[in-house]
Each structure stands twice: as structure tokens, then as C-alpha cells.
Amino acid sequence: MVGGLVLLVAALLTGGQLNAVNPVDSHPWTININGIRSFAWPEFTGGLLIALGVIFNIATWQQKKSRIA
Known part of the structure; x- marks a missing residue:
């Protein structure tokens, strides 16, 4: 869970937005270029x-928290 949180934060900080279809066009969907x-x-x-x-x-x-030795 912690690894997922770290990966998500790192991806959001380094990733960019997808290319928009048209900056003038007001549609929110993106084009699937690649x-x-x-x-x-x-x-x-x-x-x-x-x-x-x-x-x-x-x-x-509900499980008992014990180590298996």
C-alpha cells in the first residue's frame, strides 16, 4: 500500500497531461495518439x-497476528 502511494505520487509529479484534441475546442476528451x-x-x-x-x-x-517459525 505504501509502495502504491509512493508510485502514485511520483507518477503524478513527473507525468504530463495527454495531448488535447484541439486547445480551442472545449471538449474535455483527449486523443489517443500513441x-x-x-x-x-x-x-x-x-x-x-x-x-x-x-x-x-x-x-x-479477523486473522490472528502471529509469526510462523
């Missing part, structure tokens, strides 16, 4: 890791 490479993969991966961390954290609340 196909799958235009998708914000670092942001998506960071959010996914955060969500998985939260799910696994909640899923283990």
Missing part, C-alpha cells in the same frame, strides 16, 4: 497497488 502508450500506466499501477493493499489489510483483520 495507442496503449498514451494511457497513464504509472498512475493506474499506483492506484491499483493502493487498492490491493487496502483490500488485503481489511481481509486480514
Whole structure:
């Protein structure tokens, strides 16, 4: 979960916006210039890791916290 948060923050600070279709046109959608490479993969991966961390954290609340030696 912490790794996902770090990845998400780093991606948001270093990533740029996708290219707009037309700066004069008021449509908010973006053009898919580079196909799958235009998708914000670092942001998506960071959010996914955060969500998985939260799910696994909640899923283990009922389990006993003990080490296996």
C-alpha cells in the first residue's frame, strides 16, 4: 500500500497531461495518439497497488497476528 502511494505520487509529479484534441475546442476528451502508450500506466499501477493493499489489510483483520517459525 505504501509502495502504491509512493508510485502514485511520483507518477503524478513527473507525468504530463495527454495531448488535447484541439486547445480551442472545449471538449474535455483527449486523443489517443500513441495507442496503449498514451494511457497513464504509472498512475493506474499506483492506484491499483493502493487498492490491493487496502483490500488485503481489511481481509486480514479477523486473522490472528502471529509469526510462523
